[in-house]
Amino acid sequence: MSKPNQTLGEFIIENQSDFAYSSGELSRLINSIRLAAKVVNHEVNKAGLVDIVGAYGETNIQGEDQQKLDVYANNKFIQTLTNREIVCGIASEENDDFIRIEGHKGDHQNKYVVLIDPLDGSSNIDVNVSVGTIFSIYRRVTPIGTPVELEDFLQPGNNQVAAGYIIYGTSTMLVYTTGHGTNGFTLNPALGSWYLSHPDMKFPESGTIYSINEGNYVHFPQGVKDYIKYCQEEKDDRPYTSRYIGSMVSDIHRNMIKGGIFMYPKSSKANNGKLRLLYECNPMAFIVEQAGGKASDGFQRILNIKPTELHQRIPFFCGSKKMVEKAEEFMRVSEETK
Ligand code: P6P
Numbered sequence: 001m002s003k004p005n006q007t008l009g010e011f012i013i014e015n016q017s018d019f020a021y022s023s024g025e026l027s028r029l030i031n032s033i034r035l036a037a038k039v040v041n042h043e044v045n046k047a048g049l050v051d052i053v054g055a056y057g058e059t060n061i062q063g064e065d066q067q068k069l070d071v072y073a074n075n076k077f078i079q080t081l082t083n084r085e086i087v088c089g090i091a092s093e094e095n096d097d098f099i100r101i102e103g104h105k106g107d108h109q110n111k112y113v114v115l116i117d118p119l120d121g122s123s124n125i126d127v128n129v130s131v132g133t134i135f136s137i138y139r140r141v142t143p144i145g146t147p148v149e150l151e152d153f154l155q156p157g158n159n160q161v162a163a164g165y166i167i168y169g170t171s172t173m174l175v176y177t178t179g180h181g182t183n184g185f186t187l188n189p190a191l192g193s194w195y196l197s198h199p200d201m202k203f204p205e206s207g208t209i210y211s212i213n214e215g216n217y218v219h220f221p222q223g224v225k226d227y228i229k230y231c232q233e234e235k236d237d238r239p240y241t242s243r244y245i246g247s248m249v250s251d252i253h254r255n256m257i258k259g260g261i262f263m264y265p266k267s268s269k270a271n272n273g274k275l276r277l278l279y280e281c282n283p284m285a286f287i288v289e290q291a292g293g294k295a296s297d298g299f300q301r302i303l304n305i306k307p308t309e310l311h312q313r314i315p316f317f318c319g320s321k322k323m324v325e326k327a328e329e330f331m332r333v334s335e336e337t338k
Pocket residue numbers: 120121122123213246247248249264274275
């Protein structure tokens with residue numbers, strides 16, 4: 001249920017019943033993420049300025065030691081999530097191990113875990129290209145009242161209770177799902193409020209954009225090479241348009257609005273691809289599927305995969321349903337004719 005220009009706060013309250021089993025913690029968790037996102041957005045938007053000043057004395061304009069933005073973003077999200085007594089554990093791309101949060105009474109009563117890529121594509125900041133934050137939320141599986149364990153994080157993507165991304169682009173957007181569709185909110189920086197700008201987002205069933213780093217072409221499996229040639233063939237609605245920003249959140253966000261497929265396959269250089277299953281592919285897959293798109297590793301549905309390691313990588317094909325299905329067909333035929 002959504003109304004034009006509804007604020008994120010109004011939307012969360014109005015859709016509180018969507019959060020099964022939650023007595024408001026999940027709403028407060030989404031609220032804490034939107035607060036941290038505003039703080040990170042402020043820093044991301046002045047990164048260039050900070051960099052200029054930082055080059056003189058390695059301090060930023062406030063005289064603080066200049067921090068790398070992805071470390072800054074990581075600290076902000078962890079601090080915000082920890083202070084709100086909602087989560088029992090956090091796993092981040094920036095931290096080798098997961099973080100246990102005991103709660104103010106040390107009684108481990110909080111029931112959610114969050115997995116996060118605090119600033120995906122941060123190498124693009126120096127060249128003023130959009131970047132993103134990706135988050136994934138699960139209910140813990142180990143008993144409440146005990147310390148969170150690794151198995152609370154190694155859950156299949158199907159178990160996610162919420163997932164979302166923030167894209168710091170020409171405008172800053174928060175796009176998220178709780179399993180009842182995908183909705184996009186745009187930040188009005190003057191007011192510090194998020195407004196429902198993209199209600200009930202729908203991934204176009206087909207499209208004419210393909211996004212992949214073709215510089216790796218010689219290293220791709222034959223099925224990927226065959227699919228790229230298919231995209232470039234002059235036939236029907238092809239050749240498709242190649243668009244690759246090098247920031248996954250931006251590439252997938254564009255394709256979700258215009259139609260398209262994003263691929264980061266395995267290669268002879270990276271046997272499982274580059275992207276991480278837990279805090280990049282699972283949340284993006286949940287968001288995309290809730291908008292009617294598809295996400296696989298080229299053969300199986302991403303959300304069905306049982307993780308084995310916190311930072312495991314997975315090949316990733318994500319986007320318009322018919323385009324992903326066509327790419328999977330090339331992957332399957334190539335495997336069968338090996
Ligand atoms: P490559 C950014 O570093 C990232 O993790 C994704 O956001 C992006 O899609 C990918 O890596 C780009 O990787 O190897 O094409 O530069």
